[in-house]
Amino acid sequence: MARPLVASIDLDAILYNYQFAKKLQPSCKAFAVVKSNAYGHGAVAVSRHLDEQVDAFAVATIEEAIELREADVKSPIMLLEGVFEQSEWALCEQYGFWAAIENEQQLSWLIECQVNIEKVFVKLDSGMHRLGVDKTTVNDFVVRLRQSGLVDQVLLMTHFSCADDLSDMTTMEQLAYFESARRDIGEIDASVANSAAIMKWSVPEGGWIRPGIMLYGISPFAGVPGVQLGLKPAxxxxxxxxxxxxxxxxxxxxxxxxxxxxxxxxxxxxxxxxxxxxxxxxxxxxxxxxxxxxxxxxxxxxxxxxxxxxxxxxxxxxxxxxxxxxxxxxxxxxxxxxxxxxxxxxxxxxxxxxxxxxxxxxxxxx
Ligand SMILES: Cc1ncc(COP(=O)(O)O)c(C=O)c1O
Structure with missing residues (x-):
């Protein structure tokens, strides 16, 4: 190696930060979010190190998920945005991936394909207005998935738009909207929290947290570096x-x-x-x-x-x-x-x- 530029990645720091997230929300299981090449840290190396220490991984695309499986990563892998094409559902079944469903097309593709998926996370749009369905539709999605017999567990997820800003009450409003949709459905596990919410907001007991940036020791909050939050930069x-x-x-x-x-x-x-x-x-x-x-x-x-x-x-x-x-x-x-x-x-x-x-x-x- 002639040019002296080196990115040194402390794999133990990433595991420490994952365990730190779990300690903050001890009733929850946790995805290790390794999309976008593990936020530039190298998805294969990071996931191999964390494999069997984490409850599951989360990525954004099926290509990212397949890359990990083909690198012999054994833990469950979830597609945070679900599938982009109908043919991906067959791959999800083949590789055992879990997926979000955020729109009608993803749902009807799954039912048409008749594939078996272990966990599907129905995404509620609780106010970010980027992905997901609203309260009036979400129950219907859950019922259709449950009745299809294709999915072992249906869960409810949402994503916060402003959890990194502690003075912004949007997170409380999103949580209230989420809890009201959840009450209408009845018994269902939840997944709501990104790094900022895991560290600073009160999130529903049980279910799944989704730490991303904090795994790498980096802060989601402006003006407060990760070390000040007890994280180890990787x-x-x-x-x-x-x-x-x-x-x-x-x-x-x-x-x-x-x-x-x-x-x-x-x-x-x-x-x-x-x-x-x-x-x-x-x-x-x-x-x-x-x-x-x-x-x-x-x-x-x-x-x-x-x-x-x-x-x-x-x-x-x-x-x-x-x-x-x-x-x-x-x-x-x-x-x-x-x-x-x-x-x-x-x-x-x-x-x-x-x-x-x-x-x-x-x-x-x-
Ligand atoms: C749906 C979803 N969940 C969790 C995360 C992780 O967020 P963070 O890196 O802020 O922890 C992301 C990241 O963009 C995401 O899109």
Missing amino acids: MTLTSKIISVRHLQKGDQVGYGRTYQAGEAHQLATVAVGYGDGYPRVTENGAPLKVSGQSAHLAGRVSMDMITVRLTPSSDLVMEAGQEVVLWGGDVPVEEVADYAGTIGYEVVTRMTSRPHYHYFSASESA
Whole structure:
């Protein structure tokens, strides 16, 4: 491996965060949400490590689910958005997948196919208005599924639109709507909670929680990094300085010359860029560490490189080969995301295949 950019993934941290979610909602079973390549952490490696430690996995597409099965992942796998084509129902039966049903077409396809599915989660639109059916239809879905004899267990699910905002009472309204639909149906298990709800809202006893971002040690809440919530960040992105120069006051740096030295200082070039997943829109000042010392982005992010300077109080002399932490450890990815005008979810999910991925745990390493 010549280029020194490495995404180190702490698999034990992900298991710890999963168990942390379960401790917060001890009456519930929990999906480990590993869609979108386990939020950029590597779905196969993460799921293999968690397999048989989790109650089930959840993904967004059947391709993601099949990838895991073919990698010998044995735990149940649920399709959070259900099927996109009728033919997927046969694959669900073949591979033993569980699925959400959020519209009439998915339901009638299942009944036409006459396949057997262990668990189906009927999705209630409790106010997000993205997927699901409303209260007037949901009972009919549950009854038709139960009467079909094709499904071992029918459950009721919903998704929150604002659980990451503790001052927004929409979550309470969605919960009230959900509970009223549930009462109309009678006995039925529930699945409502994403990471924010698991950590900060009171969710129905029993049923299934669906932690995603918190598994990776990243916070769903603005301004509060995952470590402050008791989570263990799983990804550390590190690289090295490949070139160093001395800037004079007034020198301008990089594409578009978006950084100008206010005084003479060293500037280092580091092997990471937007071709790796470091967002191009990240603004000057984004935090990082050079040999353990505070530093920040100075100049526009290129495809393969960034330029950085130390904070003025540092007395380090920068040299090629010194290690740079882009995020992870004491550089929260949530703070880098702030400088890129986005959230930790997007930064890690947009990681590309170009960095070297190093997986480690106390019991194995790769
Ligand atoms: C239906 C559903 N459940 C759970 C999750 C996990 O959410 P989070 O990553 O916020 O925990 C998602 C993620 O988008 C989702 O779409």
